[in-house]
Amino acid sequence: MTEDVVFRPVRALAEGVRTRRLSPVMLAETFLDRLERLGPRYNAVVTITRDRALEQARRAEAEIASGRYRGPLHGIPYGAKDLLATSGGIPTTWGAAPFKDRVLDFDATVILKLEAAGGVLCAKLAMVELAGGMGYRQPNASFTGPGVNPWNREAWSGGSSSGSGSAVAAGLVPFAIGSETWGSILSPAGHCGITGLRPTYGRVSRHGAMAICWTLDKLGPLALTADDCGLVLQAIAGRDPADPTTADRTYHYPGPTPAGRRFRFGVLRGITEGCEPEVRDNFTRSLEVLKALGTVEEVTLPDLPYDEITRTILFAEASSAFEDLIEDGGIAALTAPEDRYTPYARDAILAKDYLKALRLRGVMAREADRVLASLDALVAPGRATVAARLGSEFRSAIRGTARDVMGAVGNGAGLPAVAVPNGFGARGLPTSLQFMGRAWEENGVLAAACAYQSVTDWHTRHPEAV
Amino acid sequence: MSEPEAMAAEVETMLALVRERYGHRLDAAQLAAVRTSIEAIVQAARALRAVRLTNADEPAQPFAAYRADP
Numbered sequence: 001m002t003e004d005v006v007f008r009p010v011r012a013l014a015e016g017v018r019t020r021r022l023s024p025v026m027l028a029e030t031f032l033d034r035l036e037r038l039g040p041r042y043n044a045v046v047t048i049t050r051d052r053a054l055e056q057a058r059r060a061e062a063e064i065a066s067g068r069y070r071g072p073l074h075g076i077p078y079g080a081k082d083l084l085a086t087s088g089g090i091p092t093t094w095g096a097a098p099f100k101d102r103v104l105d106f107d108a109t110v111i112l113k114l115e116a117a118g119g120v121l122c123a124k125l126a127m128v129e130l131a132g133g134m135g136y137r138q139p140n141a142s143f144t145g146p147g148v149n150p151w152n153r154e155a156w157s158g159g160s161s162s163g164s165g166s167a168v169a170a171g172l173v174p175f176a177i178g179s180e181t182w183g184s185i186l187s188p189a190g191h192c193g194i195t196g197l198r199p200t201y202g203r204v205s206r207h208g209a210m211a212i213c214w215t216l217d218k219l220g221p222l223a224l225t226a227d228d229c230g231l232v233l234q235a236i237a238g239r240d241p242a243d244p245t246t247a248d249r250t251y252h253y254p255g256p257t258p259a260g261r262r263f264r265f266g267v268l269r270g271i272t273e274g275c276e277p278e279v280r281d282n283f284t285r286s287l288e289v290l291k292a293l294g295t296v297e298e299v300t301l302p303d304l305p306y307d308e309i310t311r312t313i314l315f316a317e318a319s320s321a322f323e324d325l326i327e328d329g330g331i332a333a334l335t336a337p338e339d340r341y342t343p344y345a346r347d348a349i350l351a352k353d354y355l356k357a358l359r360l361r362g363v364m365a366r367e368a369d370r371v372l373a374s375l376d377a378l379v380a381p382g383r384a385t386v387a388a389r390l391g392s393e394f395r396s397a398i399r400g401t402a403r404d405v406m407g408a409v410g411n412g413a414g415l416p417a418v419a420v421p422n423g424f425g426a427r428g429l430p431t432s433l434q435f436m437g438r439a440w441e442e443n444g445v446l447a448a449a450c451a452y453q454s455v456t457d458w459h460t461r462h463p464e465a466v
Numbered sequence: 467m468s469e470p471e472a473m474a475a476e477v478e479t480m481l482a483l484v485r486e487r488y489g490h491r492l493d494a495a496q497l498a499a500v501r502t503s504i505e506a507i508v509q510a511a512r513a514l515r516a517v518r519l520t521n522a523d524e525p526a527q528p529f530a531a532y533r534a535d536p
Contacts, residue, residue, distance in 0.1 A: 135503070215527065244530075304517065308510035315507065329491055341496040344488045345503035348480035353511040358525035360517060365526060 005030055006171040007462050010228040013174055014072035020064065024075030028057035028120050031077040034172045035123050038466060041153070042170055043145040044163040046082045047124040049090055053077065056120045063118070072231045074118030079173040081161050082124040083131060084108040084219075085208035094210045095127035095160075097143040098325065098333045108208025109240045110177055110219055117235040125163030125176055129334050130325075131184060132160040133212035133318035135342035138393050143335050146390050150463040151193060152427050155387040156394070158191030160184040164222045165192040170466040175223040175232055179209060181216045182314055182397070182411045183404070186419040186434060189222050190382035193421040193430030195449065195459060196222040197229035200439050201414025202247040204233075205240030213317035214245075215358075216310070216411055225459055226418055226449035227256050233442060249440060256454070257447040263294030265435075265448070266375040268301060274403060275384045278425030283381045286422045286433045286452070290379060293451050299371050299378070306405050307397055309364055310412035312349060312357040319346040365413040372415075372438045377448045380406045382419035382432025406436060416442045418449045421458035430458075473508055480504045 005013060005027060016022030032050055039045035060075035080086070082093050085104040092104045111121065126144045128136055139146035139156035147162025149155040150170040157166040161178030165188025168176050178185045180198045189196025197220045204219045211217060221232035230253035237251035267287070272280045290296055325331055326343045334340055372378060384402060388394035397404030410417050415436055422433040433452065437445040453459050467475070481501050485492075492500065 245528075305510070305513035308513045312507075312510055312514060332491070338499065341488075341492055341500055342503055344484050344492070345500045345507060347484050347487060348504045348507045350511065353514055355525055356511075356514045356517075356519075358527050359519050359523045360514060362523060362526035363519070 006034065007224065008174070009225045010076055010174050010223060010231055011072065013076055014074070017064065017075040018069055024057040024060040024064070024120060025054065027075060028053045028077050028122060031122050031173055038170055039123070039167070039172055042148040042150055042157065042166040044126055044147070044166045044170065044172060045123050046093055046126050046144055046163070047091055049121050049123055052088055052090065053120050053122045056115065060118050060120065070118040073114065073235050075120060077120045077122045077173055078114065079123040079125040079164065079167050079176040080111060080121060081127050081164050081176070081178050083127060083179060083210035084111055084177065086111055086121070086124065090124060092124070093143070094130055095142040095144065096129040096334060098330050100143050106208060109205035109242060110236045111208065113236045119235070122173055123167070125167050127162055128160035129336065129339060130322060131179060131181060131210065131212050133181070133322060134331060134334060134339035136336040136339050137396060138336065139388060139390050141336035141339060147188070148390070149191060149387050149429065150466055151429050154390055155427060155429055156191065156390055158188035158387060161188045161222065165189055165194060168192070168194045168222050168224065169463065171462065175221055175228055177219060177236070178222050179217060179219050180411065181212045182310060183407050185220050185222060186382055186417060189419040190432030191387035191430065193458070193461065194222055194224060195226050195229055195418065195420050196220065197233060197418045197442070197446070198410070198416060199233060199237065199442055200416045202245050203237050203251065203442065205238070205243040205246050207240055207242035211321050213314050213321065215317065216314055226420060226446050226453055229418060230255070230446045251442070253446070254443060256450045259454070261447065261451065263290070263376040263448050263451065264374065265290050265294060265296045266299040266371065266378045267296060268378060268380065268405060269298050271380045271405070275381050276386065276425060279381050279384060279386070279431050282423035282425065282431045283433065289452060289455060292455070294376070301371060301405070301409070302367055304360065304364060304367070306364060306408040306412065307403060309357045309360045310408040312353060313361065313412065315346045316349045316354040319343060319349070361412055364409060368409050368413045368415065369438055376444050377435040377437050378406070380434050382434040386425040386427065386429035386431060406434060410436050415439055416445055418445045420449050420452060422456070423458060473512065476508050477501065477505050480508065
């Protein structure tokens with residue numbers, strides 16, 4: 001029974017657990033074994049949490065046997081990006097050498113919520129050091145080594161939630177938690193050929209999560225399907241007094257969209273400029289699929305410096321969030337050479353310019369909402385390129401070497417988005433399609449993504465070597 | 467002063483600040499890379515400054531007055 005459970009969506013595993021055809025302990029042992037055997041191949045894992053996992057799995061098994069079923073995550077293994085605090089002697093490293101032995105004495109709210117839902121924490125997953133907040137520009141930017149792509153081991157897994165992407169793609173965990181400040185969920189999801197959901201800013205508590213940018217950071221799931229992302233979001237969403245930015249809004253995931261629902265999609269004019277040819281071709285084919293699910297229309301946003309708005313906020317807040325590490329020279333111990341000096345440049349950001357970015361952010365949020373109000377989702381390529389080679393530099397909107405209007409607007413305005421696989425490009429690497437919606441409309445983008453996945457099979461394909 | 471000259475002057479001013487604060491930790495190659503980063507920051511700032519806003523356009527930043535319960 002054991003390896004048969006690998007690459008099965010959470011919903012399918014949950015049905016097996018609920019009906020007691022699958023044992024949570026067997027599931028935990030299966031995925032712990034894969035994490036131990038295959039995790040190093042992808043530099044996907046920081047710490048395997050075997051003791052905690054087996055304790056949670058045994059508890060889940062006993063509860064379910066006694067008739068107490070908590071819901072679809074009960075007894076399901078998962079991994080968490082290593083910026084989420086965990087108690088019990090499990091290190092929380094932030095992917096950074098200066099913190100590689102640091103142990104915290106509490107659990108992040110998301111970890112507690114998943115425990116309450118019956119989830120089984122099997123691993124703390126690798127990440128780009130300090131979630132990329134120092135300005136890395138190549139894959140080797142973590143003390144655990146560069147994230148390796150399960151589709152092509154010469155390629156990066158994406159980041160900064162590198163291990164969250166590769167672990168799901170390689171079948172090391174059924175789902176994972178990642179974080180996104182700008183691109184850190186959608187990038188590894190897209191590069192690894194899995195599904196990733198960036199929730200609305202304020203939907204999920206960040207208490208116990210490392211902060212890069214207080215007004216940009218979001219936590220969200222990476223999984224095999226959009227449906228699974230909805231199941232996970234329901235478990236982790238909600239107001240948390242420990243995180244005052246969380247909204248007092250109840251979230252309920254209704255499940256996959258009934259067949260026959262029609263959608264209204266928008267595409268920003270010129271959105272494929274700068275994309276690799278295969279990315280553009282796959283996006284064009286995706287639009288043909290979407291036209292069978294609804295309408296697709298071209299839309300425009302006013303001419304504003306979107307990348308500059310979000311980038312200025314990100315740089316200024318990251319510089320403040322890591323002030324001590326920068327000021328005392330602690331960044332010299334980071335892995336990526338560029339992370340050891342790039343942050344010093346951010347002293348050049350004037351308070352007046354940061355405030356101008358915050359004022360323009362309000363304009364950007366209103367304009368984005370105006371465009372999205374008549375749509376179910378804006379659609380675009382998830383990434384402009386396939387994953388970079390391990391030894392190469394990559395283009396980045398965060399550093400200003402590429403444009404990413406969807407990322408700048410989506411993150412700057414705190415909007416939800418889901419990335420799904422939509423084909424393959426250069427070097428056999430996955431490409432992706434993103435759906436972005438109005439604030440608090442996760443169910444809208446998930447419904448669209450589920451509908452897309454109901455008529456395509458990209459999400460059912462998995463790397464051969466795993 | 468032309469726009470490129472004004473930008474170059476701003477970059478040099480900012481670079482002088484960074485050099486003053488952190489120059490002892492930076493070699494020539496790193497300082498050159500910092501200069502490139504500062505150029506990008508200054509370019510972004512000038513793009514932000516070029517957009518006109520009204521007095522009513524507040525920062526999209528919630529602040530709530532605090533009072534401990536009760």
